Amino acid sequence: MQVIALVGNKGGAGKTTLAINLASAFSELAPTILFDADPQGSSLQWCNIAGDTATLDVLDGSVNLADQVRSSSDLSYCVVDCPPSVHSEQTQEALRISDLVIIPVQPSPLDLWASVHIETEVNKARTANPDLRALLVINQSESRTRLSKLAAEALKELSLPAATTAIRRRVAHRNAMLEGRSVLQMGSRGAMAADEIRQLIDELKTHMET
Numbered sequence: 001m002q003v004i005a006l007v008g009n010k011g012g013a014g015k016t017t018l019a020i021n022l023a024s025a026f027s028e029l030a031p032t033i034l035f036d037a038d039p040q041g042s043s044l045q046w047c048n049i050a051g052d053t054a055t056l057d058v059l060d061g062s063v064n065l066a067d068q069v070r071s072s073s074d075l076s077y078c079v080v081d082c083p084p085s086v087h088s089e090q091t092q093e094a095l096r097i098s099d100l101v102i103i104p105v106q107p108s109p110l111d112l113w114a115s116v117h118i119e120t121e122v123n124k125a126r127t128a129n130p131d132l133r134a135l136l137v138i139n140q141s142e143s144r145t146r147l148s149k150l151a152a153e154a155l156k157e158l159s160l161p162a163a164t165t166a167i168r169r170r171v172a173h174r175n176a177m178l179e180g181r182s183v184l185q186m187g188s189r190g191a192m193a194a195d196e197i198r199q200l201i202d203e204l205k206t207h208m209e210t
């Protein structure tokens with residue numbers, strides 16, 4: 001099983017949005033579970049909206065995360081949505097048990113600089129979890145014409161690698177959340193957002209394989 005956690009130190013960066021959509025995309029490929037490790041419970045709320053139409057199992061992972069993940073080890077992918085603090089016990093536990101942490105960041109220098117704290121925590125976690133990989137993912141980018149120059153400079157100062165796939169700000173993400181769906185289930189309304197998520201999945205797979 002591959003354990004993939006969405007972590008960050010900034011509220012609203014897109015951890016829950018990416019956790020839900022990546023887990024939904026992984027579940028098209030192989031058995032997948034999503035643990036909501038954030039006491040705010042946003043992923044669980046999304047799952048409640050989906051009700052009987054849910055295509056993904058979402059469980060409360062805010063307590064006993066490591067034990068629960070271990071009990072799911074017969075599945076292929078386990079995605080963990082963390083609270084907005086790297087110092088929270090849930091994020092710390094996720095850093096201990098994950099194969100890959102994804103750090104969604106908005107394409108602004110301020111948001112990127114805030115990732116320095118995550119870099120420190122990832123490096124600390126590697127003492128006990130030496131194979132831990134980490135990847136920044138630009139979320140809510142405004143245009144395909146690359147990051148702003150300043151954001152690109154800020155990104156270079158971090159030693160964490162960044163995914164080449166950036167996720168654009170798209171209304172489909174907000175609508176899907178309100179409807180208890182992933183963007184993959186939005187038909188033509190979510191087609192471009194779904195393409196980006198699938199492209200990111202392909203990129204993540206290369207990081208997990210090598």
Ligand SMILES: Nc1ncnc2c1ncn2[C@@H]1O[C@H](COP(=O)(O)OP(=O)(O)OP(=O)(O)O)[C@@H](O)[C@H]1O
Pocket residue numbers: 008010011012013014015016017018038040042082083084139140141167168169170171173174177
């Ligand atoms: N790519 C996107 N396009 C459009 N809206 C987005 C996108 N990503 C996130 N959002 C919106 O931004 C807001 C914050 O996203 P989300 O809740 O996923 O962040 P979060 O990091 O989980 O926040 P928190 O730290 O509070 O848990 C939500 O309203 C969400 O719908």
Ligand SMILES: [Mg+2]
Pocket residue numbers: 015016017038042081082
């Ligand atoms: Mg969240």
